[in-house]
Amino acid sequence: MHRRGVGAGAIAKKKLAEAKYKERGTVLAEDQIVQLEKAFGLRCSALVISTMSLVFRSLKCVLP
Template identity: 85%
Template sequence: MHRRGVGAGAIAKKKLAEAKYKERGTVLAEDQIAQLARVFGLRCSALVTSITSLVCRSLRCA
């Protein structure tokens, strides 16, 4: 038996699925970036707080 080629409907469906996956991937990437920004923001603020307290203690001793 000879097999026929892929139809226009299948091509359109495949392109639609690819677009949906690409959009979802973009959304997930943005969420991960926002989460990392929050985590690093918290860690950076904790680092600044500890450095500030260290400097204050050093200045009191001097």
């Protein structure tokens, strides 16, 4: 038996699927970036708070 080549419908379907995967990948990447920004922001604010707390405790010990 002789096999036919890929039809125009199959090519269009493949391009549509690739476009959907690319779009979904972009959405997932953006979500991950937002989550990382939130986590990094929380960690930075915790670091700032702990650093300020340390400074104030040090100043209390030094100043009368």
